[in-house]
Amino acid sequence: xxxxxxxxxxxxxxxxxxxxxxxxxxxxxxxxxxxxxxxxxxxxxxxxxxxxxxxxxxxxxxxxxxxxxxxxxxxxxxxxxx
Amino acid sequence: xxxxxxxxxxxxxxxxxxxxxxxxxxxxxxxxxxxxxxxxxxxxxxxxxxxxxxxxxxxxxxxxxxxxxxxxxxxxxxxxxxxxxxxxxxxxxxxxxxxxxxxxxxxxxxxxxxxxxxxxxxxxxxxxxxxxxxxxxxxxxxxxxxxxxxxxxxxxxxxxxxxxxxxxxxxxxxxxxxxxxxxxxxxxxxxxxxxxxxxxxxxxxxxxxxxxxxxxxxxxxxxxxxxxxxxxxxxxxxxxxxxxxxxxxxxxxxxxxxxxxxxxxxxxxxxxxxxxxxxxxxxxxxxxxxxxxxxxxxxxxxxxxxxxxxxxxxxxxxxxxxxxxxxxxxxxxxxxxxxxxxxxxxxxxxxxxxxxxxxxxxxxxxxxxxxxxxxxxxxxxxxxxxxxxxxxxxxxxxxxxxxxxxxxxxxxxxxxxxxxxxxxxxxxxxxxxxxxxxxxxxxxxxxxxxxxxxxxxxxxxxxxxxxxxxxxxxxxxxxxxxxxxxxxxxxxxxxxxxxxxxxxxxxxxxxxxxxxxxxxxxxxxxxxxxxxxxxxxxxxxxxxxxxxxxxxxxxxxxxxxxxxxxxxxxxxxxxxxxxxxxxxxxxxxxxxxxxxxxxxxxxxxxxxxxxxxxxxxxxxxxxxxxxxxxxxxxxxxxxxxxxxxxxxxxxxxxxxxxxxxxxxxxxxxxxxxxxxxxxxxxxxxxxxxxxxxxxxxxxxxxxxxxxxxxxxxxxxxxxxxxxxxxxxxxxxxxxxxxxxxxxxxxxxxxxxxxxxxxxxxxxxxxxxxxxxxxxxxxxxxxxxxxxxxxxxxxxxxxxxxxxxxxxxxxxxxxxxxxxxxxx
Numbered sequence: 001x002x003x004x005x006x007x008x009x010x011x012x013x014x015x016x017x018x019x020x021x022x023x024x025x026x027x028x029x030x031x032x033x034x035x036x037x038x039x040x041x042x043x044x045x046x047x048x049x050x051x052x053x054x055x056x057x058x059x060x061x062x063x064x065x066x067x068x069x070x071x072x073x074x075x076x077x078x079x080x081x082x
Numbered sequence: 083x084x085x086x087x088x089x090x091x092x093x094x095x096x097x098x099x100x101x102x103x104x105x106x107x108x109x110x111x112x113x114x115x116x117x118x119x120x121x122x123x124x125x126x127x128x129x130x131x132x133x134x135x136x137x138x139x140x141x142x143x144x145x146x147x148x149x150x151x152x153x154x155x156x157x158x159x160x161x162x163x164x165x166x167x168x169x170x171x172x173x174x175x176x177x178x179x180x181x182x183x184x185x186x187x188x189x190x191x192x193x194x195x196x197x198x199x200x201x202x203x204x205x206x207x208x209x210x211x212x213x214x215x216x217x218x219x220x221x222x223x224x225x226x227x228x229x230x231x232x233x234x235x236x237x238x239x240x241x242x243x244x245x246x247x248x249x250x251x252x253x254x255x256x257x258x259x260x261x262x263x264x265x266x267x268x269x270x271x272x273x274x275x276x277x278x279x280x281x282x283x284x285x286x287x288x289x290x291x292x293x294x295x296x297x298x299x300x301x302x303x304x305x306x307x308x309x310x311x312x313x314x315x316x317x318x319x320x321x322x323x324x325x326x327x328x329x330x331x332x333x334x335x336x337x338x339x340x341x342x343x344x345x346x347x348x349x350x351x352x353x354x355x356x357x358x359x360x361x362x363x364x365x366x367x368x369x370x371x372x373x374x375x376x377x378x379x380x381x382x383x384x385x386x387x388x389x390x391x392x393x394x395x396x397x398x399x400x401x402x403x404x405x406x407x408x409x410x411x412x413x414x415x416x417x418x419x420x421x422x423x424x425x426x427x428x429x430x431x432x433x434x435x436x437x438x439x440x441x442x443x444x445x446x447x448x449x450x451x452x453x454x455x456x457x458x459x460x461x462x463x464x465x466x467x468x469x470x471x472x473x474x475x476x477x478x479x480x481x482x483x484x485x486x487x488x489x490x491x492x493x494x495x496x497x498x499x500x501x502x503x504x505x506x507x508x509x510x511x512x513x514x515x516x517x518x519x520x521x522x523x524x525x526x527x528x529x530x531x532x533x534x535x536x537x538x539x540x541x542x543x544x545x546x547x548x549x550x551x552x553x554x555x556x557x558x559x560x561x562x563x564x565x566x567x568x569x570x571x572x573x574x575x576x577x578x579x580x581x582x583x584x585x586x587x588x589x590x591x592x593x594x595x596x597x598x599x600x601x602x603x604x605x606x607x608x609x610x611x612x613x614x615x616x617x618x619x620x621x622x623x624x625x626x627x628x629x630x631x632x633x634x635x636x637x638x639x640x641x642x643x644x645x646x647x648x649x650x651x652x653x654x655x656x657x658x659x660x661x662x663x664x665x666x667x668x669x670x671x672x673x674x675x676x677x678x679x680x681x682x683x684x685x686x687x688x689x690x691x692x693x694x695x696x697x698x699x700x701x702x703x704x705x706x707x708x709x710x711x712x713x714x715x716x717x718x719x720x721x722x723x724x725x726x727x728x729x730x731x732x733x734x735x736x737x738x739x740x741x742x743x744x745x746x747x748x749x750x751x752x753x754x755x756x757x758x759x760x761x762x763x764x765x766x767x768x769x770x771x772x773x774x775x776x777x778x779x780x781x782x783x784x785x786x787x788x789x790x791x792x793x794x795x796x797x798x799x800x801x802x803x804x805x806x807x808x809x810x811x812x813x814x815x816x817x818x819x820x821x822x823x824x825x826x827x828x829x830x831x832x833x834x835x836x837x838x839x840x841x842x843x844x845x846x847x848x849x850x851x852x853x854x855x856x857x858x859x860x861x862x863x864x865x866x867x868x869x870x871x872x873x874x875x876x877x878x879x880x881x882x883x884x885x886x887x888x889x890x891x892x893x894x895x896x897x898x899x900x901x902x903x904x905x
Contacts, residue, residue, distance in 0.1 A: 033353075038370065039381050040400065040451050043389060059386040060238045064269070 001081065002053055007074045014048050015070060027070040042067055049073075055080040098281055099139055105288045106132050106347070109295075118298055119337070123161065124259040130156055131255060135347040143276065147246035150348060154253040161258050162217055170217040173201065174225055178252060181233060194233070205424055222421025224257050227265045227379060227414070234383060235268045247272055256341050261422050264338045264355055265379040276349040287346020294340030301332040311488075311498060312753065312791030318508020320501045324481040325516075327488055331359065331372065338373075361523055363472040365446040368439070368480070376411075384410040401448045408440025431495060435487040463528075470524035474516070494786035497793075617641035618680075621648060622717070628726040628764055633678075633716055644683035651731075654678055654687065654713050662736040666708050667904055669693075670737035670818075672724045672809070673715035676825060677743050679880065680717060681868035686877040689713045691884035699892060700901070707904060712737065720755040721805025725769065728812035738900060740813045741821045742849065746830040748840055749798035756801060757781070757790040771804045806847035814848060819900060822849035825883065828863050829873040850896050857886040 002010075008027070015025065018041050031037040037045070045067065046057045055077065066076040110132055112118075113125050134153040141149050159167040180193045204211055205218045232252060251271045257263045276283065308326040309319050338355040345352055357371045370377045389403040396402055412433055416426045482499070489495035621639050625632040635652045638645060649657045662668055671677055671689055679687030693711040700707050712735055714727055724742060732740065745751065756776075759766065763783045766773040779793040794801070806822070813820035822844035824837050834855065841851045858866060858879075866879035875883065891897045 035370075039377075039385065040366075040447050043386075043400065044451060057390075059390040060234075062386050063382075 004074060004078060007053065007077050008070065010052050011045075011049075011070050011073050011077070014045055018044060025070070027074075029070075030068050031070075032064045032068045037067070045073075049077055053077055053081060102139055102284055102347075103136060106135060109288070109291055112295055116295070116299065118295065119259065122259045122261065127157055127160070127255075127259045130160065131344060134255070135344075138348050146275075146349060147244070147250040150250040150255060151246065151253050154250075154255040154258070157255045157258045158220070162220060165213045166216040169214050170221050173197075173214075173217060173221050174252070177225060177229060178249075181229075181236060187237065202420070205421065207424075219261075219422050219424075220258065223261045223263060224254070225252065226418055226421050228252060228254075228268070230383060231265070231268050231379060243272060247275075256344055260337060260341055262334060262337060264341055264373070264375045266352065266375060267378055267382075270352065271350070274351045274353075276351075278351045280349065283346055283349055283351045286351060287343045290339050290343030290346060292343075294336045294338070294343055297332050297336030297339060301329065301336060304329040304332060310750070311788050312757075313750070313795055314498065314501050314792060315795060316504045316506040316508055317502050318506050318510075318512050320498065321509060321512045321516075323498075324485050328481040328484040330484075334373075335359065338375075360477060361473045361527065362476045362480075363469045364450075365442050365476065366450055368476065369443050380407045380411055380414075398448060400451055401444045404444025404447055405437075405440050408436045408443070411440075412436035429490065431486050431489050431492060434492070435483060438483060438486075466524050466528040469527055470520055473523060473527075474520045490786040490788065494789040497785075497789045617644070618646035621646050627730075628759065628766075628768075629716070629719070629723050630758065630762060630764065631716065631718070646679075647684050651735075654684070654715070655690065655711070658710060658712065658735070660734055662710075665706060666710055667739075667901060668710050668712060668735060668737040669739045669741060670712045670732055670735065671715055671741050671743065672719070672727060672732075673713075673741075673743035674719045675715075675717035675874060676745070676827065677713065677715035678717055679713075679715075680874040681872055682875070682877050682880055686880050687713070688880040688884040688887065691881060692887055695884060695888040696891070699888070705901075707901065715743075718755065718758070720752050721802070721809060722755060722759060722769070722772065724809045725805065725812070728809055729768075732813075733816040733818070737816075737818045738904065739819045739821055739897075740809075741823050742809055742813075743823050743825055744840060744844070745825060745827045746833050746836055749802055752801055752805060753791055753794050753798050756794055757787050760790050760794075761785075761787055769804075769808075772801070775801060775804075803843065803847070806844055806849065810844075810848035819896065820849045822847075822851045823887070824851070824853040824855060826855055826857065827873060828858070828867050828875060828879065850894070852887070852890045852894065854883065854886045854890065857882055 012027075015031070015037075019031070019036055025031075025036075029036075032042070039062075042062055046062055050056060057080075061076075065072075067073055110128065113128050118124055130153060134149060138146055138149055155167075155171075158170050161167070162170055177194060177197055180190055180197065183190055183193070185193075201218055201221070203209065204214055205222070207215070229252065232248075251266075251268055254263070254266070278286075304326050307322070308329075309323050311323055311327075314320050314323055335356055342350075342352040342355060353374065355375055356373060359372050362368055362371050385403050385407045388406045389399055392402060393399040415432070415436075416428060420426050485498060486492075486495050489498065618639055618641070621633055621637050622631050623634050624630065633648045633652045633654060635648060636650045638647045640646075646654070647656075648654055651658070651660070669692075677689065679689070684690065689711045693709055696709040696711075700709065714732065716723070756772070760776060760781045761783060766776055775794070775797045779797055781790040781793045785793075810820040810822075822841070824840065837853055837855050841853060844851050861882065866875055866882070868874045868876050
């Protein structure tokens with residue numbers, strides 16, 4: 001099972017690849033509420049996380065509360081893996 | 083937090099309240115002066131909201147949601163009255179209670195749908211329930227979207243939300259004056275309440291309010307410059323129309339900005355609704371930059387659920403989810419239209435608009451999703467030029483697409499665009515202006531870091547202070563000087579008169595149609611569709627001839643002490659004999675709604691007042707003669723109807739004088755009447771010249787009204803000459819005196835040149851002429867109207883017209899000579 005660090009590295013890698021200006025982001029920097037991440041990138045992230053960690057998202061889970069920063073995403077993915 | 087804000091925090095709360103009140107006072111004064119959105123009832127409700135905002139300032143945090151709900155209750159009862167207001171809360175409250183019943187979600191959903199069905203049937207007038215009916219549109223505007231979101235979130239709610247928060251979300255007081263209320267997200271509503279320091283939230287709120295009001299003022303300018311699509315003949319006019327019609331979104335943006343600014347005064351620090359709408363550089367940004375709240379709503383309710391359902395079974399699910407989202411947007415716009423106006427418009431141009439937008443945006447989103455991270459744009463000249471060109475291209479695309487949305491039919495749209503082939507100097511000039519604007523936008527884009535630095539430096543307080551001062555200057559007494567009162571541009575800002583197109587009550591496009599109630603009372607909904615809520619409209623009936631409609635014979639209808647009576651010949655006025663008795667001078671009046679006395683009681687119509695004045699005058703002169711004024715006027719009559727009356731009715735009554743009334747923009751009015759005749763398939767063969775013009779123009783019954791009008795437009799002058807000449811010669815043939823009388827409409831500005839030209843035309847056709855051009859001089863015209871939205875003269879207006887006409891008549895030699903010869 002993936003550790004928290006594995007999840008964090010994967011999420012960070014995805015974010016820096018898919019969001020311009022994200023290279024300098026801190027792990028608690030806001031992604032959705034600052035509109036850095038739009039709905040398409042959010043869906044791409046969901047697909048990526050599902051494939052990487054064998055988890056399944058539901059439509060209502062693609063929201064700011066679960067995806068607004070690297071920290072929040074890591075925590076949410078971990079809760080799904082349990 | 084910067085030093086300035088820290089300093090403000092340290093100031094006493096009383097001082098903060100003083101500044102808060104001052105800004106609110108400035109907003110209030112701006113409302114008083116500029117009368118924003120009168121037809122929506124905004125100025126009336128601003129009083130309640132302002133008081134509520136002041137109370138909210140001192141209300142303990144736990145009670146602030148309660149205060150909002152209480153404000154809504156006051157607002158609703160003000161708008162609908164006690165009974166319909168009670169019905170409003172019963173209806174909407176039932177939905178909320180059902181949503182929370184301890185039953186399975188499926189059963190609750192069925193119950194909710196049954197309630198909605200019942201409300202829809204009442205909206206469609208299946209049942210005669212006027213008090214309930216009156217509450218439905220407002221209930222619809224409150225819940226048609228927010229309740230969907232609420233129901234959606236209820237399913238996934240993790241922690242219990244307090245009831246006052248739920249209720250303040252569903253019962254938002256501002257919604258009562260905004261049928262086009264932004265679809266606020268339920269979670270953002272909860273999260274944004276005082277999430278920022280209190281004072282900063284208020285400051286942002288005021289900045290947005292002033293920004294919103296500014297956009298509404300800019301909209302007034304663009305609105306009044308917008309050409310009537312029925313008159314467009316050249317590429318230059320077409321370009322101007324396309325751009326200014328699209329500028330309608332300024333009104334929406336202004337309203338939205340104002341709404342979320344007002345919410346700021348109640349502690350809600352909402353995210354922006356839009357972002358650089360006129361500088362969109364990618365198609366995929368159109369959706370999220372123009373109305374972010376709507377995009378979030380559709381994403382949550384349609385886009386994600388559809389995507390998750392089809393992602394494993396459909397090819398390119400991202401694309402198809404996008405298409406479904408735009409189909410849903412099309413449906414929801416019709417849904418909104420239904421609750422506000424009572425029917426589904428279901429226009430092909432509407433569907434096509436959303437589908438074109440859907441395909442373009444979904445395709446670009448799909449393409450973007452297959453690309454990885456593109457490195458941040460270098461701020462060099464090449465990139466600036468590229469971005470500016472993209473923005474200009476998307477802007478033009480949106481202008482053209484918006485014109486499709488505003489068109490009734492595809493044929494009307496293609497005909498409109500066909501004028502692009504008629505290149506003229508105006509097109510070159512307009513292209514130059516657009517290039518200049520693109521250049522300015524490019525310079526700003528190139529130096530965006532610098533401008534955003536300035537914005538940051540001004541944070542919130544200083545900016546609102548500057549804006550408040552500027553707004554204060556706008557309120558200066560100089561604004562009420564004579565110069566300003568007579569200056570057309572400033573008047574455009576101060577009041578929002580109908581532009582030429584809307585004067586004919588033929589508004590175009592989706593938002594334009596649902597943004598106003600169409601009656602004097604913002605919250606009034608007429609029971610019978612299509613009668614515009616006028617109390618006397620039941621006195622009219624259809625006519626299967628060129629008149630198309632006429633007044634019922636021997637009919638009386640009353641409303642609030644006002645009466646509308648017709649005689650046995652279907653004229654407004656008392657009973658008369660067909661044969662003229664001896665000792666009587668008859669004056670026949672040919673006119674439209676103004677002359678018929680739209681909105682006033684029988685005894686207040688100027689024709690009756692004139693009759694009394696002339697009889698008194700004759701008596702004073704020792705004459706035994708009496709005057710009878712026969713009013714043949716009916717709403718929407720013009721020269722074709724006058725011609726028909728001359729041929730079929732008028733001369734049975736042996737008039738001595740026939741007064742043919744004219745208003746400003748005669749050609750436009752005549753054009754509209756002819757278009758209506760063509761669209762109704764009226765046979766024009768009895769008037770060969772009319773029929774020839776119709777054939778020459780290519781206008782056909784199957785075309786939209788605008789297209790017919792546009793085709794007839796080049797023949798307007800010829801039509802007017804035909805009408806004047808036909809009516810004058812008919813009158814002379816029957817030994818009566820034709821008199822052309824110019825009566826200005828209250829919604830018109832003074833146009834001496836046009837009056838002179840029309841008068842000359844009438845004289846050369848054989849009319850005696852009179853101009854009542856100064857009839858309203860020295861009077862506040864807004865006080866002479868039946869209501870804010872009804873520009874017909876009220877009793878005082880009619881009294882002025884009668885007095886002016888009387889004075890003009892007794893000073894006219896042709897009148898006194900004819901009267902004297904009748905002794």
